[in-house]
Amino acid sequence: MEVKEMQRESIADRIARLQGDLTPKSRILGSYVVEHPRKVVFMTVAELARASGVSEATVVRFVTQLGYAGYADFQQSLRGFVDTELTLLDRLDLTDMLQPGGERLRRVVFEEIDNLRQLYEHLDVAQADRVVNLLKEHPEIYVVGSRLSYGPAYYLGWSLTKVRSGIRIFAGSDNTAIDWLTIAPENVLVVMFAMTRYPNELLRLAKLVKRLGQQLVVITDSTACPISHYADESLVAPSTHIPLIGSPTNLTCLVNYLVQELASRYGQGLKQHQERLEQSYRENDVLFHSTRVPPDAR
Secondary structure (H helix, E strand, O other): OOHHHHHHOOHHHHHHHOHHHOOHHHHHHHHHHHHOHHHHOOOOHHHHHHHHOOOHHHHHHHHHHOOOOOHHHHHHHHHHHHHHHOOHHHHHHHOOOOOOHHHHHHHHHHHHHHHHHHHHHHOOHHHHHHHHHHHHHOOEEEEEEOHHHHHHHHHHHHHHHOOOOOEEEEEOOOOHHHHHHHOOOOOEEEEEEEOOOOOHHHHHHHHHHHHOOOEEEEEEOOOOOHHHHHOOEEEEOOOOOOOOOOOOHHHHHHHHHHHHHHHOOOOHHHHHHHHHHHHHHHHOOOOOOOOOOOHHHO
């Protein structure tokens, strides 16, 4: 199996596929992981060994047999699997809502710092570079998001308009997105944002994009994202923690990187593009100027 396919394979499917190659102890461990993923995702090697009745060496061997570089990679994959399945009520059970406000602030901030560190350490920079090349080469770019992912999708689309032309932003929950994708030019690039729990409307749009033969980039928060199956290129901005509602921090940071990298490749063309924008802002009085006194203050 190719590396790309393995990354998209759920941990339960991977255990089932490799069942025949596992030792008897590893099969016991695999069954425990599949039956108790919400517990295992928070366990250390020692805790998992103790809970499943095997040795720590078996846990380490099991992780390697599944094709993970280490226990941390195994847990990250399991986290994506668990996060996809959790309901709002499940997430509430995982969150201590009785913490003092100050302690909650500290926990939220440090969790986001952990998430950003995860992005920095695990982002595939070579793949990100290929995505930036696509953002530069295609004359038309359609950016799509839905529900929670519409925020970072809009942010990318809005930011791209400050760098280049030919950008459209669509909400996947709006059925007119089907119309626009259907009549889109052949050389359009579709950039789709998807965050757990993944909306079926985005899955339908991704299938449509591939049926139409358009190029698709998926930017997501987990290798477990089912929409990535239809992507020509995909970027994963993984999170370490399971959020109560969702955390777009990593995706927003990734957008900043992509836009800045793209801007660096336009040279003098970027300055000319932004000069036209600034002139239009001035002519149409779009943005506030501190030197101008508001009419109602005179």
